[in-house]
Amino acid sequence: MKNKEIISVGVIGAGGFIGQDHLKRLSTVIEGVNIEMLYDLNTEKCTELANKYHARVAASAEALIADPQVDAVLITAWDGVHADLTLECIAARRPVFCEKPLATTIEDCKKIVEAEKEAGETLVQVGFMRRFDADYRKMKEILKSGELGAPIMAHCISRTPRIAPGFTDPMQITNIVIHEIDLFRWMLDEELVRGQVHFSRSTGFAESGLHDPQLVLMWSESGVLIDVESSANSYYGYEIGCEIVCEKGTLRLPVPAAPIVRSRLQCAVPVMDDWSERFPDAYKNELQHWIDYLRGRTNQPGPGTQDGYAACVTADALIRSQQTGNTESIVL
Known part of the structure; x- marks a missing residue:
């Protein structure tokens, strides 16, 4: 082939x-x-x-x-x-x-x-398509260069305006936070070793019994602390954010470019409605990489079975934390 x-x-x-x-x-x-x-x-x-x-x-x-x-x-x-x-x-x-x-x-x-x-x-x-997003890839390059020193903390938001009926607390991890789980294993080139989930007061838009939003904490092998605010009912729109704090400075994921509209007594920027609007190039790039690998155009495979396994183990630890309230170990 x-x-x-x-x-x-x-x-x-x-x-x-x-x-x-x-x-x-x-x-x-x-x-x-x-x-x-x-x-x-x-x-x-x-x-x-x-x-x-x-x-x-x-x-x-x-x-x-x-x-x-x-x-x-x-x-x-x-x-x-x-x-x-x-x-x-x-x-x-x-x-x-x-x-x-x-x-x-x-x-x-x-x-x-x-x-x-x-x-x-x-x-x-x-x-895991975020690995193929141009802005995340640039952030990884800057981290790898060492110009900002070692990473110390990361702050992330993942907000979805609405979710389908039947969405559960564990799905907050397996369907939403799973992206940050893989992203930081890849971004930091190290494993995640501990995790904890905190529940806030739930929004009135959440189904009965669903804790939403949730705050997820994860620690990497070298001690980088990652927090992710995950919301499945943000109402106002779809938004992804990421800021990495390093010894000598910070890295922040840019907001996608959009027209700034000035009209009567207001100045506004449109907010996206879902993930398909935010990451079209990342989805294209991951599929093209897969096809290129199969055609022999690149020798570097995309995220594979070990990445899928590590994400599953990490997600299970975070789901345990949802139930216990404790910091749970991630053992691969």
Whole structure:
């Protein structure tokens, strides 16, 4: 596959929001790819999308993975099936891009790590797209240069205006804070070793029983303290923030450029509504990197099974802290 010019991709979970988002990218901005086959439980939607993208419809996820004309698989199905589908791809020696999380349990993550090791090749990329955001990458470069000295603390916000019904306290970690978990392992080039979650008074927009917002604390191996304010019902819009305090200065993630509108007695900047508006280039870059790796255009794989496993272990420790109120150890 390293010498193939075009990689034929099958998409499992094509009918969901992220699946359709990725299909649009694969068909318009990703080079070296062909959409070969689709599968979704919603057969009507799957057929509609297959007609739109001139792809074939698979009878099942298993059939898609086994199809000889499918070079690689993109998994955008619901979280609970990620592990089984990824394991099937590895068993078939089929390269796979799995949206985060890699799996919902530590045990399943371990199985995937071991299966890939036994296969003897890198087959899995996990969808931690913030690593591919240009601003985060620049922040990492500055940290690595040492010009600001050692990092000491980091302050983050992750605010979503609304969330789907049924959202739970653990999902605050596995669906939202999971990005900061992976981001700081990558940004600092070290593991996270402890974590704690604090509950504030909940917003009136949160479902009954949901603690929202939450404040998450994490400590790295060298002692960097990271705090993340996570909100699933911020109401006003979608906003991501990050400031890293170092010995000689600070680094702050820039606010995406937007027109400043002056009108009668006000001056305003629009606020984004969701993540798809904030990170389109990061999503494009991660998929292009995956395809480029499969084509042999780069020897550097994207975030993989060990990253998915570490994120799962860290998330489990933070969920324990939600229940105990204690600082919990993160043991990989």
